[in-house]
Amino acid sequence: MPEPLLRVRNLAKSFPLPRSPLDAVRRCPCEAVHAVDGVSFDVARGRTLGLVGESGCGKSTLGRCLLRLYRPDAGEVWFDGVDLVRLEEPDLRPYRKRMQVVLQDPYSSLDPRQTVGSALLEVLGVHGIGSPADRPERVARLLTQVGLRPPDARKYPGEFSGGQRQRVSIARALAVGPELLVADEPVSALDVSIQAQILDLLLELRRSLGLTMIFISHDLRVVRYLSDDVAVMYLGKVVEHAPAPELFARPRHPYTLALLSAIPEVDEPVRPTVEILGEPSSAVHVPPGCRFHPRCPWKVERCLHEVPQLREVAPGHRVACHEARA
Amino acid sequence: MTEPGLVVDGLTVEIPTSRGVVRAVRGVTLSVAPGEAMALVGESGSGKSMTCRAIVGLLHPPARITAGAVRFQGRDLAGLSEPEFERIRGTGIAMVFQDPMSALNPVLTIERQVAEALPAASSPPRERRRQVVALLRQVGIADAERRLRAYPHQLSGGQRQRVMLAIVLARRPAVLLADEPTTALDVTIQAQILKELRRLQAQLAMSLVLVTHDLGVVRQTVQRVAVMYAGQVVELAPTAALFARPRHPYTAGLINSVPSVDRRAALAPIPGTPPDPVGLGDGCAFAPRCPIASAECLRGEIPLRAVADGHWSRCLKAHVVGGARVAGTAAQGS
Numbered sequence: 001m002p003e004p005l006l007r008v009r010n011l012a013k014s015f016p017l018p019r020s021p022l023d024a025v026r027r028c029p030c031e032a033v034h035a036v037d038g039v040s041f042d043v044a045r046g047r048t049l050g051l052v053g054e055s056g057c058g059k060s061t062l063g064r065c066l067l068r069l070y071r072p073d074a075g076e077v078w079f080d081g082v083d084l085v086r087l088e089e090p091d092l093r094p095y096r097k098r099m100q101v102v103l104q105d106p107y108s109s110l111d112p113r114q115t116v117g118s119a120l121l122e123v124l125g126v127h128g129i130g131s132p133a134d135r136p137e138r139v140a141r142l143l144t145q146v147g148l149r150p151p152d153a154r155k156y157p158g159e160f161s162g163g164q165r166q167r168v169s170i171a172r173a174l175a176v177g178p179e180l181l182v183a184d185e186p187v188s189a190l191d192v193s194i195q196a197q198i199l200d201l202l203l204e205l206r207r208s209l210g211l212t213m214i215f216i217s218h219d220l221r222v223v224r225y226l227s228d229d230v231a232v233m234y235l236g237k238v239v240e241h242a243p244a245p246e247l248f249a250r251p252r253h254p255y256t257l258a259l260l261s262a263i264p265e266v267d268e269p270v271r272p273t274v275e276i277l278g279e280p281s282s283a284v285h286v287p288p289g290c291r292f293h294p295r296c297p298w299k300v301e302r303c304l305h306e307v308p309q310l311r312e313v314a315p316g317h318r319v320a321c322h323e324a325r326a
Numbered sequence: 327m328t329e330p331g332l333v334v335d336g337l338t339v340e341i342p343t344s345r346g347v348v349r350a351v352r353g354v355t356l357s358v359a360p361g362e363a364m365a366l367v368g369e370s371g372s373g374k375s376m377t378c379r380a381i382v383g384l385l386h387p388p389a390r391i392t393a394g395a396v397r398f399q400g401r402d403l404a405g406l407s408e409p410e411f412e413r414i415r416g417t418g419i420a421m422v423f424q425d426p427m428s429a430l431n432p433v434l435t436i437e438r439q440v441a442e443a444l445p446a447a448s449s450p451p452r453e454r455r456r457q458v459v460a461l462l463r464q465v466g467i468a469d470a471e472r473r474l475r476a477y478p479h480q481l482s483g484g485q486r487q488r489v490m491l492a493i494v495l496a497r498r499p500a501v502l503l504a505d506e507p508t509t510a511l512d513v514t515i516q517a518q519i520l521k522e523l524r525r526l527q528a529q530l531a532m533s534l535v536l537v538t539h540d541l542g543v544v545r546q547t548v549q550r551v552a553v554m555y556a557g558q559v560v561e562l563a564p565t566a567a568l569f570a571r572p573r574h575p576y577t578a579g580l581i582n583s584v585p586s587v588d589r590r591a592a593l594a595p596i597p598g599t600p601p602d603p604v605g606l607g608d609g610c611a612f613a614p615r616c617p618i619a620s621a622e623c624l625r626g627e628i629p630l631r632a633v634a635d636g637h638w639s640r641c642l643k644a645h646v647v648g649g650a651r652v653a654g655t656a657a658q659g660s
Contacts, residue, residue, distance in 0.1 A: 054512035161599045191369035192539065196583035198594035225585040225593065234398065248587050262517035264542030266569065266584045276514055278468075279482055 003081060004042035005180060005212045006066065011039045011075035013058075017284065032282045033057075035061040037236035038042055039075070043229075045179075048206060048213040050227030050244065052220055052259070056283055057137050058236040059216045063182045066214065068092055078149065079180070080207050097127050100173035102166070104185035109169055110157040116143075117153025123175045142171045145200055163194035174205070184216045201227055220263055224248060229316075232256045235283055235291040238310065242317035252313055252324040254298050290322070299324045331533055332358045332381070332419070332501050336394035339373070339380050346604040350376045350389065352557035358501065363527055363534040365544045365565075367580075368554035371600055374537045377554070378486075378503050381535075382408035382421050383411045383420050398501070420499035424506040426486035431479040436462070436489055437474035461492040465522055493523055495592035501533040502526075508543065520547055541584055545569060550636075553577045556601055556611035559630060563637040573639040575619075576612045610641070618643050 014032040036058040043049045051059045064070045066077055068084050077084045079095060087095070103109050111119060120139045124130060140150035146167040154285050157165055166186060173181060183202065187195040203226060206213055217223050223230055224244060231241040232255065240253040250259050257274035276295045281287050287294055293303040302322050310318040313325070339351035351373045358364055366374040379385050381396050383403065396403040398418055403411070415421075423429050431439060440458045449457070455474070462470035465488045478486055487507060494502055504523065508516040524547060527534045536548055544551055544565065551568050553561040553576065561574040573580040577597035598615040609624035610616070616623070623642055630640045641647065 052515065163599065188468060191600075192541075193369060193579060193596040194584045194599065196585075196593040197597075199585070200593060220513075220587050221585040224587045260513055260587060262513045263587060264516070264520070264540060264546050264587060265588065266541050266545055266581060267586050267588055275517070277518075279484055279515060280512075 005045045005080055006043040006214075007078035008042070008066065009040045009076040009078070011062065011065055011077065012037050012073045013061055013070055014073060023114060031284050034236050034286055035283060036065060036072075037286075038237050039066070039233075039236075041231055041238065041241060043212055043214065045212055046206075046210050047083070047214055047228045048226055050223035050230040051214060051216045051233060052218065052223045052230060053233035054218055054259075054280065056235075056280060057233040057285075059218075059233050060184055061219070063101070063184050063214060063216050067099055067182055068095070069101075092300070097176045098178055099180040099182065100176060100178040102169055102173050102181065102183045102186045104188050107162075107165065110165065110172075112157050115154055115156055116160075118173075119145070119168075120153070120175055121173060123172055127176045129176060138175075142175055145174065146171045147207070149199075161194075162190055164198055166190065166198050170198075170201065170205070178210045180214070182214045182216070186220070187222060188214075188217065195222070202226060220259055221265075222235070232259065235280060235286060237320065238291065238318075239320045240318065241310065242314075246314065247315050250314070250317070252317070252319040253321050254296050254323075255292050258295075290320075329519055330399070331360045331362070332356075332535075333397040334381060334394070335397065337377065337380055337391065337396060338393035339376050339385065339389055340392045343488070343604070345455060348603045349606060350557055350603065352606070353394065354552075354554075354557075355394075356552055356559065358533045358535055360500065360533055361527075361531040362550065363524075363536065363548040364550040364552065365538060365548040366552050366554055367538055367541060367544050369600065371432075371556075371579075371603060372554040373557040374554045375505050376453060376557075378421070378505050378535065378537050382415060382419055382503060383408075384421070388493055389431040417497050417499055418495055419501045419503065420494050421503040421505065422487070422494065422507050423563045424509050426483070426490045427478060429490060431616070432478055434477075435474065436476050436478070436481070440489065440492050440496060443493040457496075458492075461495050462489070465489075465491040465526070466518065468493070473541060482515075482517060484511055487511065487519050487564070488522065488626065491519075491526060495526060498530055499532060501535065503535045505537040505538070506539070507536075509538070523547070536595070541569075541580060553580070556603065556606060558640060559638075560612065560640045561638065562630065563634075567634065567637050571647075573633045573637060573642045573644040574612075575616050575643075575647050578647055579615075581624040618646060 013036045014034045017031045019030050039062060044172055051062060053059050065072045072085055077171065084095060117139050120142060121135055124135045124138060139153055143150055144154055148164065149165055152314045160168060187198050190198060205211060215223060215226050227244050230244050230247045234255050239255045254274055259278040261273040274297060278295050281294055289305045290303040290308050293299045300323060308320040308322050310320045313319050334356045335352055337354045341348040341350055354377050355611050366377060368374045380391055391404055406601055414541050437458050440461055441454050444454060444457055458471045462473060467473055467485065467488050511519060538544060549565055551563060551565050552559045555576050561577045572581060582594040583596060585593060596615055608627045610628050613619040613623040628640050628642060630638045633639050633644045
């Protein structure tokens with residue numbers, strides 16, 4: 001089997017909370033938000049992994065750790081055979097070119113005072129791609145690739161609609177010819193008709209460029225459309241990970257079942273319904289045992305103190321639940 | 327004779343801007359029967375929220391109603407003074423918003439805010455507290471006694487929306503307008519709140535107007551749907567009929583744009599973007615994005631016409647619009 005492009009092992013990241021002066025004097029231990037806690041997975045070249053979960057589950061933090069926009073507290077991120085966690089800034093530079101990100105809000109990630117063309121030229125220049133003479137030609141090609149027109153290079157971000165702006169930020173990510181694209185809620189701010197256009201563009205680019213993708217979203221419908229594999233996250237942990245057709249046909253974790261049951265489908269729903277009560281627990285005071293147990297309809301005594309490990313219940317299908325059946 | 331429920335008749339809302347007049351709502355006509363749940367669905371800028379705000383007299387100036395009427399139990403609301411409107415908003419028509427934080431008072435406790443919504447009878451404080459706890463329990467707040475002294479910022483988004491529903495329950499309005507009430511919530515919480523909303527609507531036999539962009543939420547919550555585009559209702563139909571066979575190409579396009587977890591069917595996105603709301607002409611506003619438009623679609627106002635029992639479409643070619651999820655509704659593009 002070929003070496004996966006991305007291999008993540010026991011990744012953890014927490015953010016310390018500000019401590020009140022009184023707590024500091026009393027030497028109370030500093031509390032922290034445990035955003036990502038012991039996550040492991042592989043992504044093979046050319047495949048798309050969907051990371052799905054509700055707000056606060058750690059999916060965006062995980063994405064940023066992979067890109068080394070955050071330094072993980074522990075764990076390994078092997079990218080093409082190199083552990084990025086151990087690299088320092090100058091050595092990371094070549095890898096930054098090979099992995100790019102597209103964010104939810106193209107408004108805040110584009111400079112409003114710079115034309116789209118000059119922003120793209122700048123990216124090409126910084127990474128030394130092509131000669132100065134042929135860069136305008138590259139910019140035109142990039143814009144065409146994402147469904148815009150070459151004359152759009154003269155426009156400012158404010159002259160585009162939300163969907164077109166997301167096309168611009170995709171063009172900027174593609175400018176350096178990345179192998180891995182991390183897309184963090186790229187369509188969540190868009191209206192549904194525009195969302196579908198961008199999803200199809202991402203599908204097309206993945207096909208034509210052979211991109212490996214991490215697709216982060218809270219929307220299982222969107223994840224289903226784009227992903228080969230899906231990892232479901234809850235409070236910083238992956239609770240289920242499987243090839244997409246398998247996950248959606250035979251979900252095993254009660255949280256995955258609950259997520260699927262909660263989706264307001266346009267088609268008639270055809271799956272069993274698992275309803276969960278209450279809200280996610282705090283990522284500061286994480287429940288002992290299984291983190292999902294306070295909301296779980298299946299919980300037994302063991303779940304209150306024993307952390308379930310991911311185990312394989314079918315080929316490629318891993319579940320972290322004591323009660324999940326093979 | 328007094329009409330039952332809520333009637334919106336030819337409602338037009340205009341906003342003067344430096345670029346010209348934006349006609350945000352263009353002649354919307356709807357009626358909601360007592361106890362009926364209906365939805366206004368559309369994308370940003372379609373005029374759905376503006377319609378809702380115009381109904382309850384909460385338009386932000388300079389937006390104003392320039393034509394049409396809103397009648398509630400036979401009374402025209404458009405000409406009411408603010409104090410008169412205030413009374414109607416109490417028990418006649420209530421509204422919940424996407425962000426309950428903006429509707430709740432940040433410096434008053436939950437108990438105080440729910441108690442204020444109770445009928446102004448002179449029941450003793452202990453009795454009022456008992457009523458507030460009962461209301462909070464009814465909308466699914468488990469530890470209601472402990473929440474009495476909480477302030478809105480101490481609650482999660484889902485809990486705050488539940489408090490809003492408790493206030494609605496206390497007022498027992500005849501009509502509830504809910505503007506994207508679950509859009510800011512996670513999907514499992516959304517499912518809980520929608521269930522609560524449906525239960526409340528049935529229990530109070532209240533009319534519900536749900537404003538949303540999410541067709542899935544529409545399908546699961548209401549009996550009738552008005553689809554809005556560029557300030558107009560372009561299709562009005564019973565929910566089941568709308569999803570079984572949309573009769574406006576915009577509705578068909580919207581349905582084909584929603585991915586499903588059950589089927590990995592190709593999406594058929596609507597090409598292009600919604601029109602500039604300044605200087606909309608008389609013809610069909612959707613024509614530039616429409617796969618079946620022709621020259622006649624741009625000639626003059628297109629009326630909303632009945633295509634089946636209770637099913638209306640503002641399309642000259644409603645008879646050729648296919649069933650839901652037809653492939654190739656439109657070519658791709660930007």
